Structures are given as structure tokens and as C-alpha cells.
Amino acid sequence: MAWGRDLIIGFPKLHECQACQGLFLANSLISGNTRGSRVWTDGAIHSPMLRHRPMDMAVCPHCGVLMRVREQHWIKGLPGTYGFNEADYSPEELDILAMDEEDPVSDIELIPLRRELTGVQVEQIPRFKSLNFQNWLEASDGPWVKTSKDRLAFRLQAWRCGNDERRYFGSSAMMRKREVVKAQRVIPEDELENIDWLIQSLDEGPVAGIYKVELYRHIGDFRRASKLLLNHFPDEFVPLRAYMNGLVDARDLRVQCLPHFLNYPKTEI
Numbered sequence: 001m002a003w004g005r006d007l008i009i010g011f012p013k014l015h016e017c018q019a020c021q022g023l024f025l026a027n028s029l030i031s032g033n034t035r036g037s038r039v040w041t042d043g044a045i046h047s048p049m050l051r052h053r054p055m056d057m058a059v060c061p062h063c064g065v066l067m068r069v070r071e072q073h074w075i076k077g078l079p080g081t082y083g084f085n086e087a088d089y090s091p092e093e094l095d096i097l098a099m100d101e102e103d104p105v106s107d108i109e110l111i112p113l114r115r116e117l118t119g120v121q122v123e124q125i126p127r128f129k130s131l132n133f134q135n136w137l138e139a140s141d142g143p144w145v146k147t148s149k150d151r152l153a154f155r156l157q158a159w160r161c162g163n164d165e166r167r168y169f170g171s172s173a174m175m176r177k178r179e180v181v182k183a184q185r186v187i188p189e190d191e192l193e194n195i196d197w198l199i200q201s202l203d204e205g206p207v208a209g210i211y212k213v214e215l216y217r218h219i220g221d222f223r224r225a226s227k228l229l230l231n232h233f234p235d236e237f238v239p240l241r242a243y244m245n246g247l248v249d250a251r252d253l254r255v256q257c258l259p260h261f262l263n264y265p266k267t268e269i
């Protein structure tokens with residue numbers, strides 16, 4: 001599989017919702033990478049070269065039920081849907097396929113489905129929907145949660161999902177301190193409750209410590225955020241800690257994109 005591109009998107013897989021038997025499409029990715037990723041102060045990672053479906057969770061576009069995509073039926077008898085046979089496609093088709101980084105289903109991706117599904121309007125089969133804040137919260141009490149760490153992971157995802165409305169794409173250096181607080185959009189009550197829950201539930205590890213600083217920062221409790229930053233952090237956290245300290249000192253409430261030289265160290269919560 002080599003035609004010189006880094007993002008290689010597979011054909012959408014056709015699934016059947018177990019709850020309503022509605023058909024829906026889900027992306028598949030043959031090859032991706034983290035180039036061009038943005039890492040945010042809340043630990044969210046947005047990667048244009050990866051199609052991201054956190055924890056494989058989705059919402060049925062027909063009945064709205066929450067689901068894990070891999071737990072839904074795959075429609076049998078569509079061999080071309082699940083694999084990829086380069087020989088079936090012209091160079092132009094392959095080129096279009098490799099270029100397609102956006103969500104809408106392109107015609108080219110639907111070729112194998114159309115070949116197999118005679119009599120079905122493939123174009124009318126919707127994609128799964130992504131979870132919103134409320135969906136993540138609901139999922140955190142669902143059957144996917146086996147341990148308290150699972151619940152934490154779902155609640156963190158809910159937090160980040162809510163933050164998506166408030167991400168700041170500008171430079172923090174562009175704003176004066178007194179303008180910063182005004183620039184923050186109001187956090188809705190249910191999201192504040194989730195933030196409280198997370199603060200209570202995160203343990204004392206370094207990643208949890210950084211998350212807590214971030215949570216306190218979002219709600220404007222800079223005193224507690226500062227205090228947490230005085231704790232000991234392992235060496236690999238020093239640059240991130242210094243950056244967060246700068247935001248806390250500036251009384252900056254915004255969800256910021258981390259500079260490229262910073263990252264969340266890859267440590268378990």
C-alpha cells in the first residue's frame with residue numbers, strides 16, 4: 001500500500017445499529033500519523049492526519065442510542081467494504097481517495113458499497129454521529145464503564161467536549177490581563193458540575209495534577225491552581241508546569257493550544 005501519502009483512508013464500513021437495525025457508515029483508517037496535531041491545555045489532541053473516534057464511541061444517527069461501533073453488526077457479504085484492493089482502482093481514483101481528509105463521504109469511497117448493494121441508495125446511508133457533552137456524561141454511567149478509571153476517562157472526555165466551544169485559537173500574548181477574563185465564555189451549570197466531579201475524583205499523580213490545575217484555571221480558582229503547581233512534578237513535566245504557571249499568573253481562563261515544543265507526558269492518569 002504505497003502511493004506516497006501519509007493519510008490513507010479506508011472505505012467506510014457499513015454497520016447495523018443493534019437497537020434500531022438502522023444502517024450507518026463508519027470511517028476506517030488504513031494509515032495515519034500525528035503530524036500537524038494540536039495538543040490543548042486540557043489534554044485534548046486534534047490530529048488532522050488521524051480520524052479520531054474516542055474510545056470507539058458513537059451515536060446512532062437513526063435512534064440516537066450510544067454505542068461502541070465495533071460492537072455493532074457489520075453487514076456481511078460486502079468483501080470490498082472491509083479490505084482494500086488497490087488493483088480495483090484507477091490511479092486517479094486512488095489519488096482522490098488519499099486526498100480526502102474531510103468527513104463527508106466522497107463518491108469514490110462509496111464505489112465498493114455501490115457495487116455490492118444493488119437497489120440500496122448508498123448515498124442516503126448516514127454516518128454515525130459523534131458524542132456531545134451530554135452523551136459523554138450519559139456514557140459515563142453506561143455499560144462501557146467497568147472501573148472508576150473508565151468513568152474518569154469518560155468524564156474527562158465530556159469536559160473536553162464542552163471545552164470545544166471555548167477553545168482559543170489566538171496567541172495568549174495578544175491580550176492584556178484585564179481583557180482575558182472577559183473573553184471567557186460562560187461555562188454551563190452541568191459542565192461546572194462535571195468539573196467539580198473531576199476535581200474530587202482525580203488522584204495525586206502528575207497528569208492528574210496538571211488536569212486539576214487546568215480545571216481550577218477554567219473556573220477561575222487561580223489560588224488553588226497556584227497551590228497545586230507548587231507540588232513536586234517529575235522532570236518531564238517541568239516545561240508544561242512552567243507554561244501552566246504562566247497562564248495561572250496571567251489569570252487566563254482560556255483553553256489554549258500548547259506550543260509545539262510542549263506536550264502532555266505519556267503517563268497514565
Ligand SMILES: [Zn+2]
Pocket residue numbers: 017018019020021022060061062063064065
Ligand atoms: Zn439505532
